[in-house]
Amino acid sequence: MTDKKKGIITSVLFLAFSIVMIIFAKDIKPMMENDLGSGFFPMVVGIAMCALSVLRLILALREKEKEAKKSNDDLMGGLGTLVLIGGYCIAFNPVGFIISTIVYLFLQILLLTPKAKRNWLVISIISVVTPFAFYALFVYLINTPLPRGLFGF
Amino acid sequence: MGQISQAIHMVLFNPFCLLLILIGVVIGIIFGSIPGLSSTMALILFLPMSFGMDPMNGISLLIGLYLGGMSGGLISAILLKIPGTPSSIATVFDGGPMADKGEAGKAIGVGILTSFVGGLISILALMFISPYLAKVTLAFTSAEYFSIALFALTIISSLSGNSMVNGILSGFLGIALSLVGIAPIDGAIRFTFGESKLYGGFNSVVILIGIYAVTDIIRAGFERRDIDKKLAKKSYQMDSLYGIKLGDYLKRWVNIIRSALIGLSIGILPGIGGSTASLLAYTAAKNSSKHPETFGTGEVDGLIASETSNNAVIGGSLIPLITMGIPGNVATAVFLGGLTIHGISPGPLVFSKSGEYIYGIFIALIIANIFMLITERAGLRTFVRLLDIPKYYLLPIVLVCCIIGAYCNKFTVFDVYCVFIFGLIGTLFKFLKIPATPLIIGFILGNMTETNFRQALMQTGGSWSIFVTRPISLIFLLVAVFSVAMTIRKQIVNAKKGKVAEEEEEG
Numbered sequence: 001m002t003d004k005k006k007g008i009i010t011s012v013l014f015l016a017f018s019i020v021m022i023i024f025a026k027d028i029k030p031m032m033e034n035d036l037g038s039g040f041f042p043m044v045v046g047i048a049m050c051a052l053s054v055l056r057l058i059l060a061l062r063e064k065e066k067e068a069k070k071s072n073d074d075l076m077g078g079l080g081t082l083v084l085i086g087g088y089c090i091a092f093n094p095v096g097f098i099i100s101t102i103v104y105l106f107l108q109i110l111l112l113t114p115k116a117k118r119n120w121l122v123i124s125i126i127s128v129v130t131p132f133a134f135y136a137l138f139v140y141l142i143n144t145p146l147p148r149g150l151f152g153f
Numbered sequence: 154m155g156q157i158s159q160a161i162h163m164v165l166f167n168p169f170c171l172l173l174i175l176i177g178v179v180i181g182i183i184f185g186s187i188p189g190l191s192s193t194m195a196l197i198l199f200l201p202m203s204f205g206m207d208p209m210n211g212i213s214l215l216i217g218l219y220l221g222g223m224s225g226g227l228i229s230a231i232l233l234k235i236p237g238t239p240s241s242i243a244t245v246f247d248g249g250p251m252a253d254k255g256e257a258g259k260a261i262g263v264g265i266l267t268s269f270v271g272g273l274i275s276i277l278a279l280m281f282i283s284p285y286l287a288k289v290t291l292a293f294t295s296a297e298y299f300s301i302a303l304f305a306l307t308i309i310s311s312l313s314g315n316s317m318v319n320g321i322l323s324g325f326l327g328i329a330l331s332l333v334g335i336a337p338i339d340g341a342i343r344f345t346f347g348e349s350k351l352y353g354g355f356n357s358v359v360i361l362i363g364i365y366a367v368t369d370i371i372r373a374g375f376e377r378r379d380i381d382k383k384l385a386k387k388s389y390q391m392d393s394l395y396g397i398k399l400g401d402y403l404k405r406w407v408n409i410i411r412s413a414l415i416g417l418s419i420g421i422l423p424g425i426g427g428s429t430a431s432l433l434a435y436t437a438a439k440n441s442s443k444h445p446e447t448f449g450t451g452e453v454d455g456l457i458a459s460e461t462s463n464n465a466v467i468g469g470s471l472i473p474l475i476t477m478g479i480p481g482n483v484a485t486a487v488f489l490g491g492l493t494i495h496g497i498s499p500g501p502l503v504f505s506k507s508g509e510y511i512y513g514i515f516i517a518l519i520i521a522n523i524f525m526l527i528t529e530r531a532g533l534r535t536f537v538r539l540l541d542i543p544k545y546y547l548l549p550i551v552l553v554c555c556i557i558g559a560y561c562n563k564f565t566v567f568d569v570y571c572v573f574i575f576g577l578i579g580t581l582f583k584f585l586k587i588p589a590t591p592l593i594i595g596f597i598l599g600n601m602t603e604t605n606f607r608q609a610l611m612q613t614g615g616s617w618s619i620f621v622t623r624p625i626s627l628i629f630l631l632v633a634v635f636s637v638a639m640t641i642r643k644q645i646v647n648a649k650k651g652k653v654a655e656e657e658e659e660g
Contacts, residue, residue, distance in 0.1 A: 003586070010585045014322050021329060024344060031339045034611050038336035038343055041603040045332070049325045056318045073375045081374025082577070085367065085552065089573040092556060093566040105549050112373065112545035114381045122546075130550055134557060142205045144561050 001071070007060025011053045018049035080111050096149015101131035160512035163209040164520065170213050173206075174517055177217020178524045179532065184218075185225025186237045186536055189373065189544055190551065192222020194366050196487040198551070200358055201558040208495035208510060213517040215491050219484050220272060220521040223427065223464050224529060227264040228536055231257055232387045240427025240463040243435035247448065247455035254451050257389035261533065262396025263453060264460045267409065269526040271461035274413040275420065275468025276518045279475075283511075286476045290501040295609035296619045298477070300629035302602040305423035305479055306595065307633040317644050319587045327595025328602070330355055337604040338611075350567045358490050359559055359568050360596060361483065363575020364582075364589050366555045370548050371580045380544050389537070395530065397453070408438050408454050409461055416462030420469020423481040423594065427463040434462030468518070475499050475511060479598070483590060486597050 025046055030037025088104040105127035110118070138144045164170050177199070184195035195218045203211030226241030231248035244264065251260040293301075306324060333344045334354030345351040373380060395402075412434035419430035438458035439448040448455045471488075473479040478499040480486040492499055497507045504511060529536070559572040582589050613619045621627050 006585050010319060010322070010587060014326070017326070017329070021344075028336075028341055028343060031341060034614055035338060036607055036610060036615075038339055038341035041606070042329070042332050042343065045325055045328050049322065049329070052318055052322055052325065056322065059318065072378070074377050075375075077377035078371065078375030081371050082580075085371065085576065086573055088552075089556065089566075089569045092560070092569055097557075101553055105553065108549040108552070109545055112377050112380055112548065113543075114377075114545075117381060117543070117545075126546055126550070130553065134553065138557065138561070142202060144205055145564070146557065146560070147566075 002065055004060055004063045004065050007056060007063060011057035011060055014049055014053040014056070018046045018053060021046035022050065077111060081108065084108050084111065093147045094149060097146040098131045098135055099149060101134070102127050105130055156508035157512050159509040160516055163509065164213060164513045164516045167209075170210050170517070171520065173210050173214040174217040174521050175524050175528070177214045178221035178521055179217075179528055181218040181221020181223075182225035182228075182525070182529055182532075182536055183221075183539055185222040186228040187540060187542070187544075187547070188229050188233065188235045188237050189369070190547065191365070191369075192218065192225065192238050193361075193483050193487070194369070194551065195222055196484055197358070197361050197366055198554045198558055200487055200491055201561040203491050204494050204561070208497065209513050209517075211495065212491055212497075212510065212514060213521075215488055216514065216517045217521045217524070219488065220464075220467060220518070220525050221529075222484075223272075223467055224265065224268040224460075224525050225536070226463075227268065227460055228261060228529075228533075229540060231260045231264065232389065232537065233540065238427070240431055240466070241459065242428050243431040243459035244456060244463075246435065246459070247450075247452045248459075250449065250451035251453075251456065252387040252389070255390075256396075256451065257387045258391040259396035259453075260456055261389060262391060262394070262530070263402070263456055265526060265529045266395040266397065266402065267457045267461045268464040268529075269522055270409060271413045271416060271464035272467055272522045272525070273519070274410070275417045275465040276515065276522060277468070278417055279468035279471050279518070280515050283472050283475050284504055286472065287501050287504050290476050293477075293501065293625065294623070295605040295612065296623050296626045297629070299602060299605040299609055300620060300626040300633070301477065301479065302598045302605065304629040304633040304636070305481075305598055306602065307636050308423050316586065316588075317640060319585075320591045323582065323587050323589065324591035324595035327592035327597075328599035330360070330592075331596045331599030332603070337600065338607050350565065355571065355596070356562055356568065357486060357593075357597060358562050359571045360575050361487060361490075361593065362555050362559050363572040364579040364592065365483065366551065367572055367576030368579030368583060368589070370552045370555075371576055372583060373544065373548050377545075386537075386540065391533070402457075405454060405457055408457055411437060411441075412458040412461035413465040416465025417469040419462070420466035420481060421472050423473060423479055427466045427482075430466050431459040431463040434458040471514075471518075475503060475514075476501065478601070480594075483593055486593055489597070 021042060025039045025042035028037065028039030028042065030039070084104060084107055088100055091100040106123060109123050109126065113123070135146060138146055180199070181192055181195055184190045185192045196215060199214060199218055203214050206214070222238065223240060226237035227244050227248065229235050229237035230241040230244040231252050234245050234249040236242045236245055248260045248264065251257065331354065334342070334352050336343050342352065415434040415437060416430045419433065435455055435458045438454050439445045442448065442454060470481045470485045473481055474485045474489060476499070478489065480489045489499065497503065497510050555572060556569055559568045560566070562568050579589055609619050610617070619626070620630060
């Protein structure tokens with residue numbers, strides 16, 4: 001994607017955000033005498049952001065469209081990581097720390113490791129030992145509970 | 154005096170505290186030296202762990218991490234020609250060529266030694282400046298605090314790199330995020346969208362973990378083709394303890410002092426950070442050298458300038474944090490979180506209210522600095538070997554630490570979701586080339602700016618003139634205007650240069 005397109009996306013996102021902010025800030029009324037109220041500052045920030053996003057849009061539109069450098073991004077790796085982290089966050093509490101971490105670590109390491117380097121034994125050992133080690137460290141050593149989840153551990 | 158002896162008792166005569174400083178320094182060096190892991194990440198990951206400890210122990214651990222992390226970057230900067238942390242960028246310029254010439258051992262030795270000296274000078278400055286500055290800030294009212302916070306926010310624009318507008322937008326988003334929850338002064342509930350977990354607002358730890366650590370791991374996924382790239386590691390040979398004769402080192406005292414002062418002042422100014430300090434000190438050393446042409450070819454003075462100044466940032470950055478509660482960079486923002494959770498609120502009264510902890514911090518800093526000097530040299534072989542740990546094992550484990558850290562903050566899964574969402578925002582920012590540091594600074598200063606602004610106006614019954622009639626407030630506002638003007642000017646000059654270059658290219 002060219003820098004120009006990125007600039008346009010940036011300005012539109014911030015513009016939308018600032019408009020929502022202004023709409024909500026409008027309804028916050030001052031409650032005390034002598035005070036500007038809790039709506040004033042959000043309003044100032046919203047308007048400033050709005051003005052800046054318009055400026056950003058103008059700058060972006062004036063930019064020349066340059067040949068974009070071909071992105072070297074690995075979409076499978078990136079989106080896969082996103083899905084794994086998202087899934088891990090959702091499963092963290094209901095499934096419990098140990099099981100969700102084993103599954104996450106195993107899949108994430110598998111995803112990041114180049115095919116030629118995949119050593120199933122090492123990956124399995126890391127994915128199983130790490131959560132137990134962390135669990136022991138936090139729950140028994142620092143007295144910090146972690147989610148127990150489905151099976152009570 | 155009672156406070157000082159109490160501080161000595163809590164740190165110096167407390168083996169557990171000393172052990173934590175040592176652990177912090179070693180882990181800091183490891184995180185600092187491995188490219189892809191940052192010292193900020195180390196601080197963020199260990200912050201939740203420090204919550205459960207005695208205040209002094211927890212803070213000492215963070216101090217060790219901060220100091221170790223600042224220095225660890227030089228190992229990979231010299232051996233791999235990749236700065237382990239952004240602040241060791243300038244170390245690559247001469248450290249790399251020195252390694253090419255077979256002087257890697259000398260480069261690392263000098264780097265460690267001069268890191269120690271730079272750190273020490275700045276810590277001493279911190280110890281002598283901050284009590285006096287705290288006395289001065291006692292006279293500050295809301296008007297001054299507002300102006301200082303505003304000044305700090307304008308500095309954001311100067312650190313936004315090539316895209317100033319993107320940086321300011323990022324800063325505003327940070328301020329906007331700080332507005333979520335119960336408002337100061339009148340307690341109005343803002344932008345919570347009915348979610349009661351947002352009443353307390355977002356937590357800075359959660360934002361830090363998301364935007365810095367989680368984003369980096371998601372990026373590693375996008376860049377997984379390069380994850381295993383073999384880095385050509387230079388071999389090194391240590392001839393003497395620190396690779397340089399003490400006399401030969403001290404001969405360069407002008408450079409050492411100048412670089413330390415540059416680091417110190419950059420550290421005091423909010424929002425600039427170690428990488429700028431090391432680049433500035435490097436340029437200053439080069440410009441004042443009798444033989445500037447040797448810079449970039451393995452000049453010891455260049456290495457000294459870079460490593461002295463980036464460690465001098467440490468003491469400098471703690472000055473506004475301790476005396477006014479203003480964090481200058483991400484590391485001190487984490488630090489602020491560590492202090493407040495233990496009930497130590499930095500500000501003018503901190504010396505009378507929690508003086509024993511502040512003196513404890515000074516002692517811990519000096520000890521950490523000494524530990525860094527010894528362990529980085531003694532454990533060099535191990536640190537160098539750790540550079541080989543595959544990142545595809547390391548990063549997923551770091552992510553697990555991130556999630557634990559977010560969860561342990563308040564023991565709610567809500568924070569875990571937030572960390573993921575901020576990771577997404579950080580990834581989007583990277584994609585759109587929007588800098589993330591302004592967001593953090595904006596988030597932390599947003600609340601301070603608003604509260605003091607409204608308080609000042611309440612005191613005057615709504616008259617805005619208070620901000621320009623109080624001299625210190627006026628000075629900071631003027632400096633803020635000046636810094637904005639300078640940044641805009643620089644931007645325009647750069648734009649013109651860019652245009653000329655483009656036309657030349659086309660012609």
